[in-house]
Amino acid sequence: MRESKNRWVRWTLVVITVLLLIGAGYGIYLYQVINDSRTDGFDTTKKQIETQTSYHNVHSIQAYYGENSYHVFYASNEENEEHLIFLPLEGDERELIVINENDMVSEDAILEAWSSSCDSCRLADITPAYEDGQALWEITYHDKNDQFVMDYYSIDGQDLEERYTYNKMFQ
Numbered sequence: 001m002r003e004s005k006n007r008w009v010r011w012t013l014v015v016i017t018v019l020l021l022i023g024a025g026y027g028i029y030l031y032q033v034i035n036d037s038r039t040d041g042f043d044t045t046k047k048q049i050e051t052q053t054s055y056h057n058v059h060s061i062q063a064y065y066g067e068n069s070y071h072v073f074y075a076s077n078e079e080n081e082e083h084l085i086f087l088p089l090e091g092d093e094r095e096l097i098v099i100n101e102n103d104m105v106s107e108d109a110i111l112e113a114w115s116s117s118c119d120s121c122r123l124a125d126i127t128p129a130y131e132d133g134q135a136l137w138e139i140t141y142h143d144k145n146d147q148f149v150m151d152y153y154s155i156d157g158q159d160l161e162e163r164y165t166y167n168k169m170f171q
Helices: 002-038 042-052 107-117
Strands: 056-065 069-076 082-088 097-100 122-131 134-142 148-154 160-166
Touching (some): 042 069, 042 082, 069 122, 107 134, 107 148, 122 148
Antiparallel strands (some): 056 069, 069 082, 122 134, 148 160
């Protein structure tokens, strides 16, 4: 009788171990698929910009999904001037939107100004954005009331252009 109990326990542990391994493998697979879709087209965009324009040394590529979708990156031109560039992902005429780095406030400076105005906030992310024909800084964070907030500052850091606040739905 005791031996049949040991078999049952052993088989239960084997089944649980196999299920955990399958779950871990599936989780890793899902992570890779999701990450690949998030960065889909970055390599193509980088090659296209470096071969078809005067910009080289493309770095820090990210995607922005607003009213329109953009690949956003920093690149140097022939004079080694840094530029922030938005490449529209939709439409036949995908004209580059170029912002000279000298005409914008740095990410660190806009974060410093934001954090001094909101000392109890928890930063989620900051990214360049492009809405309504205007380059912006999108700062997402949780405020003191635990609301999720999206602030859009002008790229020169002078004005808060727009703010969206989302209340927590579930406690």
